[in-house]
Amino acid sequence: MRLIGIVGLCLMLSACFTTAKSVSRSDGPMPSDTVQLLTNVSVPNSHLNSFAPTSKFLQCVPYAREVSGIEIYGDAWTWWAQAGNQNYARGHQPQVGAVLTLRKTSRLKLGHVAVVSAILDDRKILVNQANWGGDSRTRGKVHYRQPVVDVSPNNDWSQVRMMNTLGTFGRIYPAHGFIYQPRETAEAN
Numbered sequence: 001m002r003l004i005g006i007v008g009l010c011l012m013l014s015a016c017f018t019t020a021k022s023v024s025r026s027d028g029p030m031p032s033d034t035v036q037l038l039t040n041v042s043v044p045n046s047h048l049n050s051f052a053p054t055s056k057f058l059q060c061v062p063y064a065r066e067v068s069g070i071e072i073y074g075d076a077w078t079w080w081a082q083a084g085n086q087n088y089a090r091g092h093q094p095q096v097g098a099v100l101t102l103r104k105t106s107r108l109k110l111g112h113v114a115v116v117s118a119i120l121d122d123r124k125i126l127v128n129q130a131n132w133g134g135d136s137r138t139r140g141k142v143h144y145r146q147p148v149v150d151v152s153p154n155n156d157w158s159q160v161r162m163m164n165t166l167g168t169f170g171r172i173y174p175a176h177g178f179i180y181q182p183r184e185t186a187e188a189n
Contacts, residue, residue, distance in 0.1 A: 047096045047097030047181065048067045048068065048096075048097055048115060048117065048128070056140075057131075057139075057140035058130040058131055058140055058141065058142060059130060059131050059140075060076055060112050060113050060114065060129055060130045060131045060132070061073075061074070061075070061076055061079075061113060062130075063115075063128075063129070063130035063131075063142060064076075064099050064113040064114065064115050064129070064130075067115050067128065068097055068098070068099050068115050068179075068181055069097075069181055069182060070083070070088060070099055070179055070181060070182070071086075072086065072088070072179070075104075075110040075111060076101065076102065076108075076110055076111035076112050076113040077101075077102075077103060077104035077108075077110060077111025078111070079099065079101045079111070079113055079176075079179060080101045080176035080177070080179070083101075083179040088179050088180065088182070089179075089180040090176075090177055090178065090179050090180065091177055091178055091180065092156040092157050092158070092177045092178065093157070093178065094116045094119050094125045094157065094178055095116060095119075095178065095180055095181075096116050096117065096118065096119060097115065097116065097180075097181040098115070098116045098178040098179060098180045098181060099113050099114070099115055099116075099178065099179045100113065100114045100115075100116060100125075100127060100148065100157070100160070100175060100177075100178055101113050101175060101176040101177065101178070101179060102114075102160070102173050102174070102175050102176070103173070103174040103175060103176055105173065105174065107171075107173075108173065112129070112132065112173075113129070114127035114128065114129035114132070114146075114148070114162075115127060115128050115129065116178070117144070117145055118145065120147075122150075122155065123149055123150040123155060124147060124148070124149050124150075125147075125148050126145040126146060126147055126148070127145075127146055127148050127162075128142065128143070128144050128145065128146075129142070129143055129146065130142045130143070132146070132162065132164075133164065133165055134164075137165070138164075138165050143165070146162065146163050147162075147163040147169075148160050148161070148162050148163070149161050149169065151172055156177075157175055157177055157178065158174065158175055158176075158177070159172050159173070159174055159175065160172070160173055160175050161173070
């Protein structure tokens with residue numbers, strides 16, 4: 001049954017990505033069903049720095065720093081306060097290239113950071129992140145375009161659920177919010 005759910009999710013996500021890629025078609029108008037599917041999807045330029053593939057074990061912090069251009073060091077749970085001290089803009093609305101910062105919890109002892117790669121609607125985004133998962137198949141690896149949903153009562157991204165590699169949404173994690181890229185990094189990409 002889990003396999004059927006994973007296959008269904010993959011088909012749904014591939015349809016979203018296929019639709020998003022069709023925006024730049026130059027061979028004529030898009031079919032009306034494609035336009036309708038894109039109504040609530042943000043498809044901006046990348047805004048992310050490139051990241052060379054590697055077989056090394058990766059932590060979330062160095063990965064997020066490299067692809068976002070946000071020059072903050074230290075454990076993920078410290079990024080929110082450091083961003084304020086270093087004059088990085090912070091907020092509660094996602095932007096492509098921004099870093100979503102999760103709070104330190106008993107389960108996330110060092111917090112977690114992930115970089116927004118796409119905005120699907122006001123409560124759903126996709127993130128690129130490293131070292132998310134619970135076993136040797138997922139730990140230390142980069143995961144691209146993983147869905148995240150805002151489940152906070154006030155729609156302020158203070159509580160999120162992240163899709164795991166099994167295709168289901170896991171537990172609720174408390175979040176600080178988003179640290180926004182410096183203008184020069186966003187404009188350079």
